[in-house]
Amino acid sequence: xxxxxxxxxxxxxxxxxxxxxxxxxxxxxxxxxxxxxxxxxxxxxxxxxxxxxxxxxxxxxxxxxxxxxxxxxxxxxxxxxxxxxxxxxxxxxxxxxxxxxxxxxxxxxxxxxxxxxxxxxxxxxxxxxxxxxxxxxxxxxxxxxxxxxxxxxxxxxxxxxxxxxxxxxxxxxxxxxxxxxxxxxxxxxxxxxxxxxxxxxxxxxxxxxxxxxxxxxxxxxxxxxxxxxxxxxxxxxxxxxxxxxxxxxxxxxxxxxxxxxxxxxxxxxxxxxxxxxxxxxxxxxxxxxxxxxxxxxxxxxxxxxxxxxxxxxxxxxxxxxxxxxxxxxxxxxxxxxxxxxxxxxxxxxxxxxxxxxxxxxxxxxxxxxxxxxxxxxxxxxxxxxxxxxxxxxxxxxxxxxxxxxxxxxxxxxxxxxxxxxxxxxxxxxxxxxxxxx
Amino acid sequence: xxxxxxxxxxxxxxxxxxxxxxxxxxxxxxxxxxxxxxxxxxxxxxxxxxxxxxxxxxxxxxxxxxxxxxxxxxxxxxxxxxxxxxxxxxxxxxxxxxxxxxxxxxxxxxxxxxxxxxxxxxxxxxxxxxxxxxxxxx
Numbered sequence: 236x237x238x239x240x241x242x243x244x245x246x247x248x249x250x251x252x253x254x255x256x257x258x259x260x261x262x263x264x265x266x267x268x269x270x271x272x273x274x275x276x277x278x279x280x281x282x283x284x285x286x287x288x289x290x291x292x293x294x295x296x297x298x299x300x301x302x303x304x305x306x307x308x309x310x311x312x313x314x315x316x317x318x319x320x321x322x323x324x325x326x327x328x329x330x331x332x333x334x335x336x337x338x339x340x341x342x343x344x345x346x347x348x349x350x351x352x353x354x355x356x357x358x359x360x361x362x363x364x365x366x367x368x369x370x371x372x373x374x375x376x377x378x379x380x381x382x383x384x385x386x387x388x389x390x391x392x393x394x395x396x397x398x399x400x401x402x403x404x405x406x407x408x409x410x411x412x413x414x415x416x417x418x419x420x421x422x423x424x425x426x427x428x429x430x431x432x433x434x435x436x437x438x439x440x441x442x443x444x445x446x447x448x449x450x451x452x453x454x455x456x457x458x459x460x461x462x463x464x465x466x467x468x469x470x471x472x473x474x475x476x477x478x479x480x481x482x483x484x485x486x487x488x489x490x491x492x493x494x495x496x497x498x499x500x501x502x503x504x505x506x507x508x509x510x511x512x513x514x515x516x517x518x519x520x521x522x523x524x525x526x527x528x529x530x531x532x533x534x535x536x537x538x539x540x541x542x543x544x545x546x547x548x549x550x551x552x553x554x555x556x557x558x559x560x561x562x563x564x565x566x567x568x569x570x571x572x573x574x575x576x577x578x579x580x581x582x583x584x585x586x587x588x589x590x591x592x593x594x595x596x597x598x599x600x601x602x603x604x605x606x607x608x609x610x611x612x613x614x615x616x617x618x619x620x621x622x623x624x625x626x627x628x629x630x631x632x633x634x635x636x637x638x639x640x641x642x643x644x645x646x647x648x649x650x651x652x653x654x655x656x657x658x659x660x661x662x663x664x665x666x667x668x669x670x671x672x
Numbered sequence: 673x674x675x676x677x678x679x680x681x682x683x684x685x686x687x688x689x690x691x692x693x694x695x696x697x698x699x700x701x702x703x704x705x706x707x708x709x710x711x712x713x714x715x716x717x718x719x720x721x722x723x724x725x726x727x728x729x730x731x732x733x734x735x736x737x738x739x740x741x742x743x744x745x746x747x748x749x750x751x752x753x754x755x756x757x758x759x760x761x762x763x764x765x766x767x768x769x770x771x772x773x774x775x776x777x778x779x780x781x782x783x784x785x786x787x788x789x790x791x792x793x794x795x796x797x798x799x800x801x802x803x804x805x806x807x808x809x810x
Contacts (some may be wrong), residue, residue, distance in 0.1 A: 615681060620678035620737040622788075624709045624716060625768060631713075649713050652683050654735045 244359040244460045245352065247499050248554045252547075255555065258499050260293040267291045267300065270533055273318040276311050277535060279667070295502060297525065298513050302536045308338045308478065316532050319342050321351070324531055326542045329377040330477045330576060332484035338478050339657075340379075347386065353483035354387020360488040360495065360552070361446045361471045363418050365392040366371070370415035370444075373451065374400040374425060379481025380451055380574065388484060393417070400424070403431040412442040421574040422454040422462060422470070426605030429465055448473050450482055451574035455671075459491075470562055478537055479524050485559055490551045493558030498527040503557065504536070505545050508566055519544045521566055522559060536630040540566045568602055568666060572607045575644045579665050582646075584609060585637045591619040591630055595656050597629040601669040609646040611638065617653045673796050673806045675745040676724045677786065680717045681737035684710070689717065690738040695734055701727050705786055707773035718773070720745070720786065737786065744787040744795050755785060758799055762787075767795050782807070 243249055248256070268288040270277040281287070282299045290299060304540035308316065317324065326342040342350070363369065373380030379400055388395045396415055398406060406428055409415070420427065425447055432442070444466060450473035459470045472495050475482035484501050485494035496503050504513050505520040514520045522543050526533045542564040546555055570577045579598055586592050596613040613634070621627055627650060634648045657664065682688050689708075694697045696703065705720040721727045724740060731738045748754040755774075762769060770788040776785055784806070 615730065615737050617737040620679075620681050620739050622677075622716060622718070622739050622741045624711060627681075627714065627716075628711065650681075651714075651738055652681060652735070655683060655685075 242359065243553060244356040248356060248495070248497075248556055250555060252555065252668070255499065257628060259502055259527060262499070263294055263297065263502060263525065264288075264291055266525065266529075266533055266594045267529045267535070269530075270318060270535060274316055274446055276307070276315055282378065286636040293503065297502070297536070300301045300525070300535050302511070302523070303534045304538045305478075305540075312337070316320055316330065318536070319343055319531055319652060320532055324404060328379045328382075328477050328481065330379075334525075341531045342494065344527055345478070346529055346531045349500060349528055350383060350480045351386040351390040351482060353480065355381055355390040356497060357386075357389050357448065357473055357483050357486035358391050358393065358417070360554075361417070361448060361469070361669070362489060363388070363391055363393055367417050368394040368396060368413065369413040370396045370398060370399055370406075370409065370413075370418040370420075371420060371430075372406060372420035378574075379475070379477045381418075383475070383481035383483055383532055384448070388417075388419075392434050404435070405433055408431045410444070411441045411636055415446050416443050417448065418446075419446055419450075419473075421449040421452045422458055423447040423452065423495050423573065423602065423605055423607055425449065425462055425466070425470075426458075429462075430604060432665060439465075441468075442601065446471060448486070450474060452571045474562065476539060476541075476560070479526060479539075480529070484524065488550065488552035488554060492548070492550070493546060493551070493560055495552075495554050496545075498616075499559050500526065502527050503545060503559065505543070506538075508542070516557075517544055517546050519563075522562075526643065536587055539568065570598070570666065570668065572600060572609050573644055575642065577609070577642055577644070578591065582638060582640055585641050586611075586613055588635060589630070591616050591621075592650075593653065594635075595654075596665070597656050597667060599667045599669065602671070609644065612649045612651050612656060613661065614653050614656055617652050673744055673746065673800060673804070674715050675720060675743055675786070675806070676790060677741045677788075678719050678721060678724060678727055678731070679739050679741055680719075680731060682708075682717055684712070684714060689715075692717065692731070692734075692736065695730065696721075696727065699726070699730055701810045702728070705773065705775050705784065707771075707786075709771065718786075724794045741788065742792045744789060744792060744799065746785050746787065746799060747807050748774075748783045748785050748804075750781045750783045754783065757786075758785075758802075758804055761802055762789060762795055765790050765794060765798050767798070777807075800808055 280468050323343045324341045325344050327560050329337045329339045334587050369386045375381030446469045449561045461469045471487040473482050473486040475484040485496040487494050502525040504523050522539050522541050525535050541562045543560045543562050593614045593616050599610040601608050631648050638646045685723045701721050703719050707718050709716045728738050774783050774785040
């Protein structure tokens with residue numbers, strides 16, 4: 236890639252609709268044939284509905300294909316959807332599942348290469364250049380955020396500070412000493428860093444950030460305005476999920492009006508939440524992706540459960556890629572807390588391991604001092620109540636540790652009296668999300 | 673000397689203690705001794721009453737987490753060193769004290785002290801052999 240094209244990383248981002256459609260048609264046909272031949276699970280799925288690869292002639296036939304859900308990933312755990320010999324897999328990432336069982340995703344060398352390119356596109360989209368220093372404060376490891384941003388920024392040629400998450404004081408030290416110009420992290424973490432910075436007597440004059448790339452958790456337009464005002468930077472949204480590749484599926488450009496989807500690799504569609512029928516542009520529903528340039532673990536019509544809509548506009552950045560709106564909600568009860576996916580059922584299964592507790596619990600999520608805080612209130616079993624403070628506190632500690640080992644985030648556990656959690660008729664109110672997003 | 677104490681788990685919630693004591697009052701249950709162990713999240717109310725099983729059932733019926741614990745009640749002279757003596761005895765016998773609370777009787781100059789110990793039977797044995805008594809109600 237030539238340096239002078241940094242504005243738009245890849246020319247494919249600004250080709251005409253017809254040109255893009257031709258690429259998508261070709262790649263979809265190839266992908267369907269590829270999974271049919273190489274993934275037993277998909278072959279069965281297609282055989283079950285009497286669908287042959289030849290029946291898919293272009294993107295208009297996409298709706299004929301079966302969906303893939305998180306359950307499919309769980310059913311085929313760990314390598315059931317891998318389409319290549321394990322010799323060709325060079326990387327594994329994982330995310331937590333609803334019942335504690337992990338979901339793993341596998342990448343070939345080419346997949347990592349494509350992903351790096353997609354992330355380089357995203358960085359270029361917000362004006363990142365070779366001379367920029369990118370501070371990556373997403374967690375490095377099984378979570379795709381850290382390494383995804385890292386590879387993308389490196390691919391672009393920028394300087395990367397792979398600081399990972401946590402240790403806010405050290406983060407501030409790096410921000411003020413090394414003067415990174417771009418930061419990639421969750422928006423709530425950015426606000427937290429701002430607070431730590433202020434506590435330590437620094438102002439925005441002491442840092443050189445000009446833009447940040449925020450993802451991995453829901454945030455609002457108001458939060459954007461707040462961050463931009465406090466830090467005097469531009470805040471951009473990025474979208475992705477491990478199942479599809481990680482961050483880099485879609486991202487905002489300088490226009491800050493919708494996220495350009497890298498649709499030459501991740502073919503998007505919106506489906507009606509109830510009927511599951513495809514919807515057109517500008518209609519809100521669940522966004523579904525088909526990976527059309529992935530070799531290790533390609534997914535057909537993957538149900539993200541994220542609610543948004545697709546639209547096209549004449550974007551000032553010159554890109555023609557279709558846009559998605561900021562994700563406005565979920566079709567399931569998944570919570571995103573400090574960038575980590577949390578299902579209430581995970582918490583429940585931990586609580587049920589303690590005989591001193593009842594299955595009556597409530598999960599309260601709040602944003603205190605700009606940080607997501609998770610509190611779990613659980614009723615004591617009245618017959619197992621101990622008279623000793625020490626024992627009750629130890630129980631709270633043990634629950635906290637067990638929760639942390641399953642969710643990988645800390646929670647405040649509070650034991651409450653039996654029958655004190657409000658009972659509702661029908662579905663229990665398990666989750667109280669007080670965050671104003 | 674061996675007394676049954678009722679412990680109640682209380683969330684740190686406004687009015688919860690008032691609610692509990694009103695329930696006891698309405699049932700004409702007199703509290704002879706009372707203490708609260710508290711943390712930032714919850715408290716444990718410990719009381720000594722006349723009718724233990726009636727109190728226990730009543731509180732359970734009203735949705736409280738209740739447990740009954742054996743504790744030791746002692747008369748202690750209200751003089752310097754009064755409490756040091758029995759504590760030294762327990763310590764020498766290898767009995768540990770988990771918590772203590774005390775109240776003064778009106779009529780004489782005796783303090784009544786409640787001990788939660790690791791081995792109630794052994795504690796009662798040692799203390800009574802050494803002349804300690806309990807004259808408080810219950």
